[in-house]
Amino acid sequence: MTEQPIRVLLVDDHSMLRAGFRTILDIQPDITVVGEAATGADAVAQASALRPDVITMDVQMPDMDGIEATRRIVADPSIEAAIAIVTTFDQDDYLYQALDAGASGFLLKNAGAEDLIAAVRALAAGDGMLAPEVTRRVLTRFAAASAPAPAPRPVVNATVLAEPLTDREAEVLTLLTDARSNAEIASALFIGEATVKTHVSRILQKLGARDRVQAVVLALRMGLA
Numbered sequence: 001m002t003e004q005p006i007r008v009l010l011v012d013d014h015s016m017l018r019a020g021f022r023t024i025l026d027i028q029p030d031i032t033v034v035g036e037a038a039t040g041a042d043a044v045a046q047a048s049a050l051r052p053d054v055i056t057m058d059v060q061m062p063d064m065d066g067i068e069a070t071r072r073i074v075a076d077p078s079i080e081a082a083i084a085i086v087t088t089f090d091q092d093d094y095l096y097q098a099l100d101a102g103a104s105g106f107l108l109k110n111a112g113a114e115d116l117i118a119a120v121r122a123l124a125a126g127d128g129m130l131a132p133e134v135t136r137r138v139l140t141r142f143a144a145a146s147a148p149a150p151a152p153r154p155v156v157n158a159t160v161l162a163e164p165l166t167d168r169e170a171e172v173l174t175l176l177t178d179a180r181s182n183a184e185i186a187s188a189l190f191i192g193e194a195t196v197k198t199h200v201s202r203i204l205q206k207l208g209a210r211d212r213v214q215a216v217v218l219a220l221r222m223g224l225a
Helices: 015-026 040-050 066-075 092-101 113-124 135-146 167-176 182-189 193-207 212-222
Strands: 006-011 031-037 054-058 082-087 105-108
Touching: 006 015, 006 040, 006 113, 015 031, 015 113, 031 040, 031 113, 040 054, 040 066, 054 066, 054 113, 066 082, 066 092, 082 092, 082 113, 092 212, 105 113, 167 182, 167 193, 167 212, 182 193, 193 212
Parallel strands: 006 031, 006 054, 054 082, 082 105
Antiparallel strands: none
């Protein structure tokens, strides 16, 4: 049985960027662009109508910005799309808000074709998209600003968790904060990728996180990594 292609909604008020993304994605056998939107309000409407798997979301748009659009889409339980914020290096403040709104990752506007394709596939797989160029800096600042007080040292098995992390899960979580892929984590810990996926799944469950990005934010807030 052939798997269904990943359904993508492109959201940006610049038609040339949408056209470029569409050209790159539509030639992939496992990806199809099902719609485009030029405003946040249109993005919300199309997300509800089209039920995409992944949404690439610009931040600054007329009518409704991408942060509010992300918040509304994530709040709708009938929409299961993972959202990647399309950004530039000078939009840190927007990125912090986007994390709170429920974004699952970041994508640079000048990203190469391979990065765009990899991001879409990662988000569709539920992995989140932790771009090394921006994510470490953004998540660290976001967590520091959100936490009531910084932890003096990393704390494993924090009492705020309903079920404590095992030592191995704590190791995996620390590597997640360094934007490591499953393959890189497996190599670093000398375990199989399937085992890494199991650990990540357990970490998300224990933290109550929807994806890897939120898990990293929560881990930094709690002093777990």
